[in-house]
Amino acid sequence: MVKSKLLQSGDVVKRLLPLAIGLGFMGLLWTKTQDLDWFAVQQSFEAIPHWRWAAALLASVISFWAVAQYDVIAHRHFGTAMPARAARHAGAAAIAIGQTTGFGPVIGAAIRWRLMPALGHAQIARVTGFVTLGFLSAWALLSATIALPLLIGQSWLAFLLFPIAALGFGGVLLCYPELRLFGFKLNLPSLRAMSQMTLLAGCDLIFAGLALHLLLPPEIAPSLPILVAAFALALGAGMMGGTPGGVGPFELALLALIPASDVAGLAAALIAFRLVYYVIPCIAGLTYAALGRVETPDLEIVQPLVQQGSRAEHAITRQSRTQGLRQKTAEAELLETPQSLALFLGPSRGQIAELLTPLRRRAFTQNRHACLYKVTAQDAVQARKNGWTVTAIAHEAVIDTRSYSTTGPERRQLRRFLRKASKAKVVFAPIDAPDWPSLHAIHKEWEEQHGQERGLTMGRFCPLYLLDKPLFGAYQNGVLIGFISGLSAPGVLSLDLMRHRSDIPNGTMHGLMDYMITWAQEREIDEVCLAAVPHPHLAKRLSLPPGLTRFKASFAPRWRPLYMAAPNRMALIICALDIMRTVLRPPAIPYTTAERWQVDALITGETAPLPCLTKLRETG
Structure with a gap:
């Protein structure tokens, strides 16, 4: 007391x-x-x-x-959907009255609430504090x-x-x-x-x-x-x-x-x-506050797309906050980061040229920069024709399963690693009934060795996310020692997660990857993507370790360049830095309360997954 x-x-x-x-x-x-x-x-x-x-x-x-x-700017920051003209008029009245009468934030909040009551007291307080x-x-x-x-x-x-x-x-x-x-x-x-x-x-x-x-x-x-x-x-x-x-x-x-x-x-x-x-602005502000029209938000639906595109990696966006961008003949998935609104992997339908102007407009109304991230060379050409600044940021390793085999001089290193795994009596098989506590234990051991897992455009360990994904495990003496997951699209299987214990025999992950390619081959899936690594010029400039690139190169893949683009060079730099920061330090997965409970239950082995809880994102 x-x-x-x-x-x-x-x-x-x-x-x-x-x-x-x-x-x-x-x-x-x-x-x-x-x-x-x-x-x-x-x-x-x-x-x-x-x-x-x-x-x-x-x-x-x-x-x-x-x-x-x-x-x-404040209304854009909080996504209130309030028309710019209404926000501007309310702000001018609030500031004119508040600065003249004193106690500006309190008076300003009262004026804004008088003109925009639909936002509620809490949102009005946020807008006033932001201003x-x-x-x-x-x-x-x-x-x-x-x-x-x-x-x-x-x-x-x-x-x-x-x-x-x-x-x-x-x-x-x-x-x-x-x-x-x-x-x-x-x-x-x-x-x-x-x-x-x-x-x-x-x-x-x-x-x-x-x-x-x-x-x-x-x-x-x-x-x-x-x-x-x-x-x-x-x-x-x-x-x-x-x-x-x-x-x-x-x-x-x-x-x-x-x-x-x-x-x-x-x-x-x-x-x-x-x-x-x-005095004069205060009188004008009081008049407007007394006689002005009460405004309501002009809501716009920006929910994620229901139908994913042909790229298997589109499924990764389920773990992040996204929006759907739709036009008459084109649509795409947009990733949200604090500084950027990124069109990820190109359009899921139609041509990218139709989406560039709406993307810039959408980003501007959210105080973000527009960018394209990990798009193909064809999309990069279209962006450059429209005046965007384009740069190569990655290249992905692609395997044509119709011609894949472990023979030939180009896969000599792969055969050497496969022999080491075979000598250690490591066997590979699909994981049809996941033991989530065991998978989680391997994931935690991997994190202790490699640091926090990355996110945004890289898959993260989550049972609800992995429920409908193909999983493949490596076993030694009947004990699971590593696993990988894939992402599926028509005719395509793409590598997603790779997790393993710290003491696995050499060649274990090579064997897992080879097994996934063979599995796709048997099911007449034409292409297996080993995912992307930084573009050589970027890796050299940033002095990145070559380990992951060497791992994928041992499969002698075809390398396909991926590009990033933005309306100007400064926006490109800001978006690239922000996406890199979000990948390295991703925010928490946006679970609902029920989903959080279900994840905890799965990794402790307390319950089986419920079909209604396989959706990860809150769309409210």
Whole structure:
């Protein structure tokens, strides 16, 4: 009880301290106004030309348009399906009223809920928090790296500090797209969203500073860059002060940063700025909040595709969050990552050229970059013709079962490994009735040796995922020591998982792979894909170990190149880095509660799988 009271009292102090500081600044400002010649202030106010009033009002409109775009980005981030126009208008009203009355986040949330009640209180709170924290982050970046160097007369520092800080901030968002606080998961803005918010914050500060610059007497107005820099820092003082409109801290900070000989002229300009930038927008915001139309989300169904394409690897997407992209004569499966929306393996129906523009549009409305991932050479040619940047990232090993045999000089190394497995008395067979506890034990031992399994476009161990997949096991003295799984499509069988114990005899995995190829051959499956490895030029550049490539090369396959593409080079780099990060550190498989219970039951051997629980993804 005592601890609870202490926490409550501490919370009250935290809330009241900024307001107390702000009121203190208001008191200081009041004492300064006592010495003003108010008749001179009135004369300076009336001397402001009409065209300057109009220009300042126009600059304020542009400034509010920029900050209102934050709401559009926030709604895209949370996938609310709210029309951009409605989000922009609600955001402008919320910011105009909130910044003038004080307690911006609280007032802003109330205005947004008034105009968009269908989203609910929780989603409105998320949008408001996103807008507030996004602006503060962008403001801090611009103020620390550009405004401060300008004010201290070292403008050249901005050309050094801003790129370094922006790259560092972007690197953090790229490497850590999620933040966990007190058990809650927060999805941070994507690089695209944060870049847009930084540009919009810069636009807001420039045009707000321009509005003030237009209202100042020309003889005391500093250069526009200096005034904008001073305005940015004064705005921060006003936000931290906690008073309505930042009154007190804002003016005192501005007076300290741009001292003027004509105090009456400066006071008149500040009063005029308050009218143009605070009072008029606040009145307009209140009018819109009172009379504006209540908006509802414009829902769009983006569920995953029901029918998979001809590529067997499409089944891997069941373990990740995906969307279906459908056009009249074409459709494809899209993989979601924090930075990208990737069309995976090419279209499942139709031509890829028809999907490029809709893919870019869909990615833009989700604050992501569009890309193509692991597409064929034919699809890469179509993307390049449409102006996309294309690069080879992998090549997959393909076996034609109609001509496959272990004879010939090209498979000499394979025969050597097969003899070692035979000498160790390792036998191979399909796994028709999986012993999930044994398979799970092998998987855990494999992870202890090789590290966490990869994900996204690489299969992961999960009984529900493997239920309908062909499984093949390697046995020594009747004990399972390794297994592989395959992915099936018409006429194709593709390698998926490979798991084994740490002490298996040499040649065991070669024997398993050879057995799977022979199994497909007997069932007249024309092609077995041994899956992809990094493209030689990429492997050389990244100094990747050649072990997996040597393993697949021993089967003398035909190598088929796979490509990645994006609308421009920067988007290609961002998408490639983000996909690589997600592959190496995949998020948890999106189980439902029932599926999680069923997986736990299977790997502990407590129950048999239920047919209704073979679906892995939550589509809600």
